Amino acid sequence: MDSFTQRRRRDLILAAALAAIAACVPLFVKDVYVQNIMVLTLMYAALSQAWNILGGYCGQISLGHALYFGLGAYTTALLFTKFGVLPWFGMLGGGIISALIALALGYPTFRLRGHYFVIATIVIAEIGFLLFHNWDYAGAALGIDIPVRGDSWAKFQFTRSKLPFYYFALVFCCVAWFITWWLEDSKWGFWWRAVKDNPDAAESLGVVVFNSKMGAAAVSAFLTAIGGAFYAQFVSYIDPESVMTFQFSLLMALPAVLGGIGTLWGPVLGAVILIPMTELTRSFIGGSGRGVDLILYGAVIVVISLARPDGLIGLFSRRPASKGVPQ
Amino acid sequence: MLSVREATTAYQGLVAISDVTIDVAKGEIVAVCGSNGAGKSTLIKTIAGAERPRSGTVTFDGEQINGVPQHLITARGIAYVPENRRLFPRLSVEDNLRLGSYMYRGKPDRDEPLKLVFDLFPRLSERLEQRAETLSGGEQQMLAISRALMTRPRLLMLDEPSQGIMPKLVDEIFQAVIKIRDAGMTVLIVEQRMAEVLEIADRAYILQTGRVQMQGKASEIATNPDVRKAYLGL
Numbered sequence: 001m002d003s004f005t006q007r008r009r010r011d012l013i014l015a016a017a018l019a020a021i022a023a024c025v026p027l028f029v030k031d032v033y034v035q036n037i038m039v040l041t042l043m044y045a046a047l048s049q050a051w052n053i054l055g056g057y058c059g060q061i062s063l064g065h066a067l068y069f070g071l072g073a074y075t076t077a078l079l080f081t082k083f084g085v086l087p088w089f090g091m092l093g094g095g096i097i098s099a100l101i102a103l104a105l106g107y108p109t110f111r112l113r114g115h116y117f118v119i120a121t122i123v124i125a126e127i128g129f130l131l132f133h134n135w136d137y138a139g140a141a142l143g144i145d146i147p148v149r150g151d152s153w154a155k156f157q158f159t160r161s162k163l164p165f166y167y168f169a170l171v172f173c174c175v176a177w178f179i180t181w182w183l184e185d186s187k188w189g190f191w192w193r194a195v196k197d198n199p200d201a202a203e204s205l206g207v208v209v210f211n212s213k214m215g216a217a218a219v220s221a222f223l224t225a226i227g228g229a230f231y232a233q234f235v236s237y238i239d240p241e242s243v244m245t246f247q248f249s250l251l252m253a254l255p256a257v258l259g260g261i262g263t264l265w266g267p268v269l270g271a272v273i274l275i276p277m278t279e280l281t282r283s284f285i286g287g288s289g290r291g292v293d294l295i296l297y298g299a300v301i302v303v304i305s306l307a308r309p310d311g312l313i314g315l316f317s318r319r320p321a322s323k324g325v326p327q
Numbered sequence: 328m329l330s331v332r333e334a335t336t337a338y339q340g341l342v343a344i345s346d347v348t349i350d351v352a353k354g355e356i357v358a359v360c361g362s363n364g365a366g367k368s369t370l371i372k373t374i375a376g377a378e379r380p381r382s383g384t385v386t387f388d389g390e391q392i393n394g395v396p397q398h399l400i401t402a403r404g405i406a407y408v409p410e411n412r413r414l415f416p417r418l419s420v421e422d423n424l425r426l427g428s429y430m431y432r433g434k435p436d437r438d439e440p441l442k443l444v445f446d447l448f449p450r451l452s453e454r455l456e457q458r459a460e461t462l463s464g465g466e467q468q469m470l471a472i473s474r475a476l477m478t479r480p481r482l483l484m485l486d487e488p489s490q491g492i493m494p495k496l497v498d499e500i501f502q503a504v505i506k507i508r509d510a511g512m513t514v515l516i517v518e519q520r521m522a523e524v525l526e527i528a529d530r531a532y533i534l535q536t537g538r539v540q541m542q543g544k545a546s547e548i549a550t551n552p553d554v555r556k557a558y559l560g561l
Contacts, residue, residue, distance in 0.1 A: 004421065143489055187429035194426050201413035204375065205427055205478065206401025 008118025011181060011264060021173050026163055033283075039234065040074040041275040043167035043225075048255035048267035049176035052225035054301045055253060056262035057189060058216035059196025060110070061118050064125030065252045068098040069222040072228025077144040077238055080155075087156040091229035095222040101219035103214055110213045117151075122246070133152075133244065143239025146232065156233045165234050173268070176223055180264055183219070189246055192216055196262070207230035224252065247294075254297055255316060269312055275301070303310055328353045328511055329374065329482060330332065330407075334383030334393075336366075336373045343369035344537045346383070351482070356504060356514045358528035358545060360521045360558070366408055366537040367517040371486050374515070375407040377398040387482070406480035410487050412471040416460035420451060423459050423470055427477025443510055444473040446537065447503045464494030483507060484515045489523070501527050519556050524548040533558070 023040070047069070055061050075097055076090030077268075084326060109120045133141050151158045158164045183189045191212040194202035199209045232238050256262075259270030278293045308314050329351040336344050344366035351357045359367050374385055376397035385393040392400055403408075414421050424444065428437045445452045448469040454462065459470060468488055475483060485504070489497045497520070505527055507539040508514055518524040523532055528545040533554070541548065548554055 017474050021417050182357075190422065190429050193418055193422065197415035197417055198413055199413060201409065203377070203397055203415060204401075204409050205474065206398040207429075208424075210394075210397045 003306055008181070008185060015177055015181070019170065020099040022170055023167070032162060032240070035153060037279045038274050039162060039166050039169050039251055040279065041271055042166070042173045043190065043230060043234075044251060044255055044275045045268045045271035045315040046169070046173040046176040047224055047252045049180055050220050050227065051252040052256040052267050052326055053088070053180060053183065053192075053223075054216045054220035054264065056256050056266065057183070057196065058192040058213055058273070059114070059262070060213055060216065061253070062121040062220075063246070063249045064121030064123075064128075065126040065220075065224050066126040066244050066246060066248035068102065069228035069231070069248050069252070071098045071101065072225030072230075073139055073232035073238045074144070074154060074228075074230035077146055077232045077302055080146060081144055085234050086154060087229065088154075091226055094229045096099070096220040098225035098228075099218040101207045102217040106214050106217045110210055110217075122292075125246070125249060129240050132240045132244060138145040139239065141239065141241075143237060143242070146236045146238075148236065152174065157236070165230075168230060173227065175299070176290075177264070177268065179219070179223070184264060184311070188212070193262070250297065251275075252270060256311075258300060260313030263313050264310050265316075266313045273312070318321060328388060329515070330386045331370070332384045333372065333387070334370070334373055334380040334385060336369050336378050336380045337544075338378075339489055342537055344373070347534070347537070347539055347540065349435075349532050349542075351513060351515055352488075353481075353513055354508065354511075354530045356508050356516065356527060358521075358524045358531040359515065359517045359534060359544060360524065360531055361517070361534035362519070362558075363538075365534040367519075367534055369537075370534070371407065371484050371515070371517050375405060375484060376408075401478060401480075404479075404481035405484065406475035406478045406482070407484045408475045408486060408488065409473045411490065412467050414459040414467055414474070417458060419455065420457055420459055420462070421455040422472055423474050424451075424455075424477055427474035437477070437551070440479050443507075443522045444476055447476075447506055448473060456461060463496075465492045465500070468492055468496075472500070472507075476507070480512060482513045482515065484517075486517050487519060488516065488521050497523065501502070509529055521554075522549070 005083065025038065026035065051062065051065055054256065072091070072094035075094030076087050079085035079090040079093060080087055105124055109117055112120055132138055132156055148159060149155050149157060151160060153164070191202070191207045194207050195209050195212050196207070204208055228243060228291030231243065235242070255270030255274050256267045258274055259268065277296065281293050304311065331347060331349045334344060335342060335346060336471065347370055358408060359370060361367050369378060370549055373380050375557045376392065380393050383389055387403060387405060392403065399421060415426065424441065428440065450466065451469060451473060454466070459467065472485065472488065488500050491501070500524060504514055504516065516524060516528065525545045525548060530547045531537050531548045533541040533548065541554065
């Protein structure tokens with residue numbers, strides 16, 4: 001069992017090295033537009049990592065994570081604008097609310113299997129979107145403008161520079177990665193993979209399938225809401241269209257699928273490829289080309305699922321397990 | 328150790344076993360035989376908690392366990408290897424084994440059961456990195472048994488361990504069952520291949536259409552003329 005421990009240590013060292021490089025990048029890249037893309041890339045890497053816990057490790061494909069993202073964004077924005085609560089507490093509150101809602105929704109939906117579960121997540125997120133769209137207290141369709149109170153870490157507002165957001169996103173990404181790394185070797189990580197691979201066999205070994213799914217959903221939703229809260233501070237204006245649409249659910253799932261679903265490095269690799277590509281196509285083709293990025297996702301997914309169902313990470317795989325499969 | 332009293336289990340009204348009473352004492356190998364559809368698998372699932380009996384009781388170490396959730400039954404020391412092995416095909420052999428050691432509560436103790444597993448099936452130790460789906464049928468069965476052993480059970484239940492396996496490996500698996508018993512465990516084995524299983528079992532029950540038709544010492548059942556005629560084709 002040494003190779004496994006060695007691999008985990010190597011992953012940890014690689015992550016530390018990559019984080020250190022990422023921390024130095026802003027010293028050389030001063031362009032605000034590029035910095036913006038880097039912030040989004042890190043954010044989606046972290047969000048996809050969060051999605052991967054439920055969708056990748058536990059095998060419960062959710063296409064409704066925009067709900068938790070939106071809840072995080074709205075909780076932070078509402079608490080700040082209505083009650084003057086600092087965004088840090090809003091972030092934590094949003095995470096807890098999202099985790100609780102994930103548990104409440106998981107209670108009925110985790111009894112569904114396969115495609116029915118996926119459809120349920122889409123529908124529930126859509127209901128959330130409509131509720132916020134019509135909820136006057138939360139600004140309904142107009143959304144919430146987060147008032148500028150001057151640059152400070154306490155209020156988590158920075159108007160002059162994107163760098164504080166960049167470093168927060170980097171830390172968020174590292175934390176999400178580290179949590180995944182840690183869970184991967186915990187009994188929860190094993191339960192999740194068991195539930196994904198063969199729920200009946202898992203039950204015969206004494207794994208409580210339902211509880212395992214609930215645990216994965218709570219962790220995943222909590223982290224996703226942190227991302228939503230961060231995003232609200234980053235763009236300083238939110239409405240249902242900008243934080244709760246189906247596109248966010250897709251953007252959280254796709255990097256993991258592209259990079260390698262249910263793998264430690266898949267979400268990061270996928271986000272590093274997909275998010276800059278999305279942003280660049282958007283700005284080159286402009287406002288009128290809305291949808292070209294979506295066509296691109298579609299094409300990427302088709303190619304990946306045909307050529308590399310394990311994701312791009314399969315190209316770097318050192319494990320003999322993935323090759324030489326007979327039949 | 329284990330006692331099933333007049334258990335009746337039904338699937339949507341269809342009775343699979345009715346009034347089945349069996350006993351397993353500590354340190355025994357007990358075989359449950361019978362043809363297809365006799366209710367053998369249902370009996371083992373009823374004990375494991377995967378199915379609930381409509382009436383009757385299952386007691387383990389003097390405590391009633393029918394109605395107890397499946398994961399808590401595992402925690403009490405009953406391991407169950409389902410029919411058709413039910414491995415985690417895309418996980419490595421090592422991960423499959425590790426999964427066995429993550430019980431619902433408590434810290435996993437891997438070293439001791441792992442030693443037994445490698446002792447029983449040395450070939451598994453050479454294939455730790457391989458995905459479970461790349462193993463041969465016999466090796467998969469060995470892995471399924473090993474994974475159950477990782478839960479450190481006191482009672483091991485096997486459902487048709489010989490299914491879909493070449494004869495040479497069947498023998499190896501039955502020899503392993505004897506070693507498992509010698510290591511201090513009790514084994515309940517459900518098997519269609521009566522001639523072979525009666526050679527290793529201490530006692531046996533024969534089920535027919537959901538009822539216990541015959542019971543006794545394995546050696547006596549194996550020599551019973553009616554059994555030889557009906558089941559062994561002699």
